[in-house]
Amino acid sequence: MDHEKLVVSGGNPLRGRIEAGGAKNSALKLMAATLLAEGSYRIERVPRIVDVQTMVQVLGRLGCATTFEGNTLTVDVPAEPGTEAPYDLVRQMRASIIVLGPLLARRGHARVSMPGGCAIGSRKIDLHLRGLERMGAEIAMDHGYLDARCDRLTGTRVVLDFPSVGATENLIMAGVLAKGTTRIENAAREPEIADLCAMLATMGARIAGAGTPDVEIEGVDALRATDHVVVGDRIEAGTYLIAAAATGGDVTVTGVAPKHLDLPLQKLADAGAQVDAGVNEVRVAMPGGPKPVDFVTLPFPGFPTDLMPQMMVLCSLAGGDSIATENVFESRFMFVDEIRRMGADIRLDGHHAAIRGGARLQAAPVRAPDIRAGAALVIAALAAEGETEITGLGFIDRGYERIEERLATLGARIERRVPR
Numbered sequence: 227m228d229h230e231k232l233v234v235s236g237g238n239p240l241r242g243r244i245e246a247g248g249a250k251n252s253a254l255k256l257m258a259a260t261l262l263a264e265g266s267y268r269i270e271r272v273p274r275i276v277d278v279q280t281m282v283q284v285l286g287r288l289g290c291a292t293t294f295e296g297n298t299l300t301v302d303v304p305a306e307p308g309t310e311a312p313y314d315l316v317r318q319m320r321a322s323i324i325v326l327g328p329l330l331a332r333r334g335h336a337r338v339s340m341p342g343g344c345a346i347g348s349r350k351i352d353l354h355l356r357g358l359e360r361m362g363a364e365i366a367m368d369h370g371y372l373d374a375r376c377d378r379l380t381g382t383r384v385v386l387d388f389p390s391v392g393a394t395e396n397l398i399m400a401g402v403l404a405k406g407t408t409r410i411e412n413a414a415r416e417p418e419i420a421d422l423c424a425m426l427a428t429m430g431a432r433i434a435g436a437g438t439p440d441v442e443i444e445g446v447d448a449l450r451a452t453d454h455v456v457v458g459d460r461i462e463a464g465t466y467l468i469a470a471a472a473t474g475g476d477v478t479v480t481g482v483a484p485k486h487l488d489l490p491l492q493k494l495a496d497a498g499a500q501v502d503a504g505v506n507e508v509r510v511a512m513p514g515g516p517k518p519v520d521f522v523t524l525p526f527p528g529f530p531t532d533l534m535p536q537m538m539v540l541c542s543l544a545g546g547d548s549i550a551t552e553n554v555f556e557s558r559f560m561f562v563d564e565i566r567r568m569g570a571d572i573r574l575d576g577h578h579a580a581i582r583g584g585a586r587l588q589a590a591p592v593r594a595p596d597i598r599a600g601a602a603l604v605i606a607a608l609a610a611e612g613e614t615e616i617t618g619l620g621f622i623d624r625g626y627e628r629i630e631e632r633l634a635t636l637g638a639r640i641e642r643r644v645p646r
């Protein structure tokens with residue numbers, strides 16, 4: 227894969243309709259949630275991306291059988307799943323840490339390789355661990371592994387220092403089988419959390435306040451397997467809508483709830499786009515050149531950090547100066563050097579980026595340093611003059627299903643070249 231590249235000829239406005247896939251950042255957690263009860267699960271609209279494949283491997287190591295039919299995943303969970311998530315898989319995908327809560331709740335033991343940092347930040351998990359310890363877990367570091375044990379978790383009040391998505395999800399999945407009631411305050415409110423709670427509810431869990439800062443979980447003795455359809459991927463949808471704006475196009479993304487994209491759509495409208503929100507679809511058209519906008523990333527319902535790189539590309543094309551502020555991850559501007567090579571004029575000052583607009587992006591060989599930065603480079607290449615070669619596809623494929631084929635349906639001149 228590392229030698230594959232995307233070759234993009236820029237300058238074509240994107241036009242047409244495209245269906246959003248199921249959300250990566252929900253599907254991974256729904257797959258982990260299956261560990262909470264024995265039985266067969268049918269999860270529809272699961273994106274066929276590398277991260278999902280890694281989670282399939284993690285479930286496989288824990289004794290679960292999985293089969294895919296199109297985007298429908300069946301997971302068969304045994305009476306006693308394994309309890310170890312190994313280093314070789316966790317290092318490929320930090321999100322594997324999300325099996326910690328379900329395994330501890332279900333089996334009273336979980337051994338998970340300690341996830342390292344990544345290109346966008348240190349990615350600490352202290353809030354996960356502190357919350358589980360407050361619920362009675364004993365957690366030790368053992369040769370690079372977190373070894374967590376508890377006869378049965380006990381519900382309690384946990385106040386999160388920061389509304390961490392992963393910590394909220396791990397603690398919810400710990401609380402559903404705990405003794406008594408767990409109350410998570412300053413919880414994350416991302417739509418993917420509400421989607422997880424919707425699936426847990428059909429498994430028999432008792433959860434109130436999903437998607438709000440205060441989530442209350444009344445533990446039950448047992449849960450049951452279920453079926454679920456993954457919520458639409460607001461980040462994939464946002465990526466295509468920003469690409470439409472950056473190329474002066476007109477694109478409708480279906481299968482996504484506009485309310486999951488309130489702030490990005492508002493910023494696109496501020497940038498001069500025509501934005502039409504339908505029941506479960508959004509249309510973005512950019513008749514003229516983009517205008518500058520300032521934006522700051524924050525936990526939901528703030529502007530999503532996972533759309534920050536894409537939006538910075540749009541701002542670099544704008545007729546004026548914009549300021550982007552990244553508040554969620556401490557080193558998420560690594561990609562800036564790559565779009566500077568394409569002619570963007572961006573100055574960094576801590577977690578602020580001053581983007582001088584009016585750039586005429588030019589083709590240049592670039593490399594994706596992470597999933598969303600990779601998507602931003604594709605957008606830059608679609609807006610640039612000439613033919614751009616993008617490498618580091620391993621990252622893009624982790625979060626986007628068949629990106630070149632899907633963009634080509636909107637008129638993009640893009641292809642994947644695989645060395646012979």
Ligand code: EPZ
Nearest residue numbers: 251321349350351352353354390391392393532554555597
């Ligand atoms: C999820 O990561 C997403 N990943 C990320 O998407 C997304 O950027 C992020 O939420 C924020 O929206 C998945 O869902 C798989 P956090 P997560 O815990 O759960 C700090 C993508 O491209 N923190 O909300 O890891 C942490 O260091 C990815 O799809 C602690 O300090 O995010 C970070 O700065 C990238 N201690 C901030 O909080 C903790 O215990 C947000 O992290 C936990 C987090």
